[in-house]
Amino acid sequence: MTTFQNFIGGKWQSTQSGHTFPNYNPATGELLGEFPLSDHADIDAAVVAARAAFARWRLVPAPKRGEILYRVGELMTRHKEELARTMTQEMGKVLKETRGDVQEGIDMAYYMGGEGRRLFGYTVPVELPNKTGMAMRDPVGIVACITPWNFPIAIPTWKMFPALIAGNTIVLKPAEDTPLSALRLVELLYEAGLPEGVVNIVFGPGRPTGEVLIHHPEVNVISFTGSTETGRHVAVEAAKSLKRVSLEMGGKNAVMVMDDADLDLAVEGILWSAYGTTGQRCTACSRVLVHRAVREALLEKLVPRIEALRLGNGLDEQTDVGPIINAKQLAKVHSYTEVGKAEGATLVTGGAVAQDGPLAKGYFYRPTLFSNVQPSMRIAQEEIFGPTLSVITIDSLDEAIAINNGTKYGLSSAIYTQNINNVQCATRDVTTGILYINSGTTGAEIQFPFGGTRGTGNGHREAGLAGLDVFTEWKVVYTDYSGKLQKAQIDE
Ligand code: ADP
16 A cells, blocks of 8 residues: 655655545445645645745746646546556546546646646737736736535646746645646656646645645635535635635536427436536536426436436446545535435436445445426525536526526536527526536636636636736736826826
8 A cells, every 4th residue: 555645845755643544446445555744844844845936937938938838748648548547547437538538637737738838828909108008917926726525637637727828936736636647647747847846746635735825824815626515615714815716616516498498418418427527517507497298208218317327437438437435425415315305396207326246345326316396496596516417497598597596606507409599598598607508517627717606616717818818917017218208197
């Protein structure tokens, strides 16, 4: 059994306290390694290293920073399979999805590498003669990246690569359930030539590790992805020292199926969005809003397909749905089945822990479908983060849109229809960060802004050009070459 270390200031280091925590495979229960349980002293060392590296890294020309990211992209491509396998072992999702997770990171490396030769600012005319003005992007400083376990490589890259290209330095605290994937990613960053101390990784749980990091006075930006409850806490605490905070949190994403929809296509999109990654995606579909006219036809096609999904170890290419991440989350998912039944929804399929054969060693849950769900029920309002889908019947597009918008989240929505008027109305009226027409709720591409409305976030976006805004300060430089004092806005 391996005991892993933090990577701080270019050196592998154990925690100063000597405490560790275990990392398990959720499909088999196998122990994958021990990781440092970091506290004040370790976080402080990581922030000091990041601060020292910032003084040099911000002065490296952005195109050179970009060349390192290109090499990261090449190395991730070369190691894609190995990274994907590590990830599947560590958090359970099937190999085709963990390969996709790594690919998102590769895409981000090339995209942000290219930003090294852009990082566009702008110039506009100024109101006085012999004077110029330009707006440029500066790095902010030290960025704390706090990441969840469901996209163990993609999400750290979504935060780190824009932060790096802009000239910031980083302390990464990955989720306690997926330390190994993040560690492998950081190894590749250094193999690509990243200077010492530019990225530091500290392992540990939310408390004490994350908690110490968000309070550290030298941290300037916190980029967080995780639960709404924790995100709110992070924002409140960070506000006390006016840190910049970018939050990506929950979703209660809906697929709307209209009476003219291609039902076979809708079934494919619903299956992939609701049960892919075992429903543990912030963009997972957890509500289907289906028109009464096609409800029975949709269920007839959908239910057998759900029942045919094969549960198992994600390393087996035959598996469709892997385990739930841990025992606590498994219990939470099952508790929502009880809630749904008590609320009067009809349990159509699933709704139980799966324990036959080798499944007994892991945290498996039967893909679950409820029908006759009312929009106000808890199973239709709260994020379950598991393979549980609620079917709600609607009679019109207006009703579907109102129900779609009627939760505290607003990340991703989808509509299946062949009618251009429905498409246009949904585009106008659905209050969401992402809307898919004739596709499921998942599958965002990295060149577009990613994030949501309402309780999904706090107004920021990751990825695309918008992703740079979190990690840069605008600086405006006026140059007056008139040789005399010129006063803006003052009548002379
Ligand atoms: P989940 O329930 O999906 O695990 P969390 O929001 O608890 O989501 O965790 C997301 C990330 O936030 C993880 O890296 C976790 O360790 C971290 N975290 C949890 N609690 C805190 C906290 N109080 N302060 C800072 N980070 C935290």
